Amino acid sequence: MxxxxxxxxxxxxxxxxxxxxxxxxxxxxxxxxxxxxxxxxxxxxxxxxxxxxxxxxxxxxxxxxxxxxxxxxxxxxxxxxxxxxxxxxxxxxxxxxxxxxxxxxxxxxxxxxxxxxxxxxxxxxxxxxxxxxxxxxxxxxxxxxxxxxxxxxxAPVRSMRAETSAGRVNSQAPVGRLSAARETLRGTSSAAPVPAQAKSFTLRPYSSARPRILAIGSSTGGPQALQKVMREIGSAVHDIPVVITQHMPPTFTSILAEHVGKAALRPSKEGVDGEVLRPGEIYVAPGGKHMILEKDGGAVKIRLTDGAPVNFCKPAVDPLFDSVAKAFGSATLGLILTGMGHDGAAGVKTIAAGGGSIITQDEASSVVWGMPGAAANTGMCSDVLPLDEIGSKIIRILKGNLR
CATH class of the missing domain: 3.40.50.2300 (Response regulator)
Incomplete structure (x- = not known):
C-alpha cells in the first residue's frame, strides 16, 4: 500500500x-x-x-x-x-x-x-x-x-553554565544517553547530568489564584512520568480534581488509570460522559474519545466527544485544555509532560489567556521533547522543570507558595 x-x-x-x-x-x-x-x-x-x-x-x-x-x-x-x-x-x-x-x-x-x-x-x-x-x-x-x-x-556536548534573568529561564538540552531519561523515570539515576548548550525561554508569572484543577497532557514516555508525578503529589490533590489526556488507544487508558490511581493512592478511572468532577479524584481520557469539561450550573461535568482526531490524536490534549480554561479560568494549573508532536501547545495559550498557569517538563528529563518543547516555546509557561522537580513544585503551588 x-x-x-x-x-x-x-x-x-x-x-x-x-x-x-x-x-x-x-x-x-x-x-x-x-x-x-x-x-x-x-x-x-x-x-x-x-x-x-x-x-x-x-x-x-x-x-x-x-x-x-x-x-x-x-x-x-x-x-x-x-x-x-x-x-x-x-x-x-x-x-x-x-x-x-x-x-x-x-x-x-x-x-x-x-x-x-x-x-x-x-x-x-x-x-x-x-x-x-x-x-x-x-x-x-x-x-x-x-x-x-x-x-x-x-553526540559530544559542550558544557555551558545556565544563567537566569528576569522573565527568562534556561533549560538544559538532552545529555548522556536515552537511558538517562529512562533511569530518571524509573528513579534509578544517580549521576549528575552534564549540561549541554542552554536554551532560554520567556516565562509568565504564576496566577495568584489557588488552582481548583490540575490538567495534564502527555504522550511518549508519559505513563512513567505520570506515575512518578502522581505518586509525589497524591496527598496534595485531596481537594481538587485531576484530569489527564495521555495519547493511548482504548484498553490501554483504563489500565493507565488504574496504575495512576495506585501511584497517587487516589480514586482514578476513565472519564465517563456526564459525570460530575469530584475533588480528590483522577479522570483519564478514554482511548478513542476526546474528553472535555463543561459547566452545568454550579458543577463541572465531563463530556466525551467522537470528533475527528486533533493533531493526529484522539484523545487530544488541546480540546481538554481549552475546555478546562473555559471552566476554571485563572484557577487552572496545567502540566505538559514528555511526548511527540505539538499537541497541547494551543491549549497552553488558551490557559494562559484565561489567566491560568502552566508547567512544562524540560528537555533533559523527557523521553521526547516534542509536546513540552512546543509548549515551552509559546512563551506562555510559568516554569520549565526537570521531572524530578515537578511534583514538589506542584505541592508548593497548591499550598500558595509560588516561589
Missing amino acids: AVAQTNYPGSSPGTDPIKVMVVDDAVVIRGLLSRWLDADEGLKVVSSQRNGKLAVDDIERSNPDVVVLDIEMPEMDGMTALPLMLAKKRDLVVIMASTLTRRNAEISLKALSLGAADYVPKPESNSEVTTSVDFRRELIEKVKALGARTRRMR
Missing part, C-alpha cells in the same frame, strides 16, 4: 539512516514492517528476526538503533528478550508492538517500566495491519523520533 513520503519528527535529509531491527514471529507482519521502514529514506532495516532469542543473539552484529519488538513469540517472547537486549546495548531504543488486548496492554505498560521506550498498538488481524495508514504512520513516526534522539544523546 503506497503512502506518500513524510518527514516525520527526527528525520534529517543527508544523514545516515537510523538502523532498525524488526522482531515478530509472523513472517507476513515481519516482512510488511520491514518494507515500510526500508521505504523511508531516513531508516534502514538491518535485521529481521522471528523470535527474541535470535534477536538478542544478533544485537551486537547488526547494532541497531531501534528494535520493534513483538510481545508474543515462541522460544523467547518480547518481555524476556527486552532486558537481555538492553544489557547488550544500554542506549538501545525498544518499541514494543502488541495487539489491543487487556493482557497485552498490561504487558506493554510493564515493559515501559523495564526500559522500553514506547509501544505501538497493532491492529487485530494481518489484513487490518496491512491496510492501516494510522498504524504505519505511528510506527514510522516513533521509530524516527526515538532513533534520532538516541543518536543525539551519543
Whole structure:
C-alpha cells in the first residue's frame, strides 16, 4: 500500500539512516514492517528476526538503533528478550508492538517500566495491519523520533553554565544517553547530568489564584512520568480534581488509570460522559474519545466527544485544555509532560489567556521533547522543570507558595 513520503519528527535529509531491527514471529507482519521502514529514506532495516532469542543473539552484529519488538513469540517472547537486549546495548531504543488486548496492554505498560521506550498498538488481524495508514504512520513516526534522539544523546556536548534573568529561564538540552531519561523515570539515576548548550525561554508569572484543577497532557514516555508525578503529589490533590489526556488507544487508558490511581493512592478511572468532577479524584481520557469539561450550573461535568482526531490524536490534549480554561479560568494549573508532536501547545495559550498557569517538563528529563518543547516555546509557561522537580513544585503551588 503506497503512502506518500513524510518527514516525520527526527528525520534529517543527508544523514545516515537510523538502523532498525524488526522482531515478530509472523513472517507476513515481519516482512510488511520491514518494507515500510526500508521505504523511508531516513531508516534502514538491518535485521529481521522471528523470535527474541535470535534477536538478542544478533544485537551486537547488526547494532541497531531501534528494535520493534513483538510481545508474543515462541522460544523467547518480547518481555524476556527486552532486558537481555538492553544489557547488550544500554542506549538501545525498544518499541514494543502488541495487539489491543487487556493482557497485552498490561504487558506493554510493564515493559515501559523495564526500559522500553514506547509501544505501538497493532491492529487485530494481518489484513487490518496491512491496510492501516494510522498504524504505519505511528510506527514510522516513533521509530524516527526515538532513533534520532538516541543518536543525539551519543553526540559530544559542550558544557555551558545556565544563567537566569528576569522573565527568562534556561533549560538544559538532552545529555548522556536515552537511558538517562529512562533511569530518571524509573528513579534509578544517580549521576549528575552534564549540561549541554542552554536554551532560554520567556516565562509568565504564576496566577495568584489557588488552582481548583490540575490538567495534564502527555504522550511518549508519559505513563512513567505520570506515575512518578502522581505518586509525589497524591496527598496534595485531596481537594481538587485531576484530569489527564495521555495519547493511548482504548484498553490501554483504563489500565493507565488504574496504575495512576495506585501511584497517587487516589480514586482514578476513565472519564465517563456526564459525570460530575469530584475533588480528590483522577479522570483519564478514554482511548478513542476526546474528553472535555463543561459547566452545568454550579458543577463541572465531563463530556466525551467522537470528533475527528486533533493533531493526529484522539484523545487530544488541546480540546481538554481549552475546555478546562473555559471552566476554571485563572484557577487552572496545567502540566505538559514528555511526548511527540505539538499537541497541547494551543491549549497552553488558551490557559494562559484565561489567566491560568502552566508547567512544562524540560528537555533533559523527557523521553521526547516534542509536546513540552512546543509548549515551552509559546512563551506562555510559568516554569520549565526537570521531572524530578515537578511534583514538589506542584505541592508548593497548591499550598500558595509560588516561589
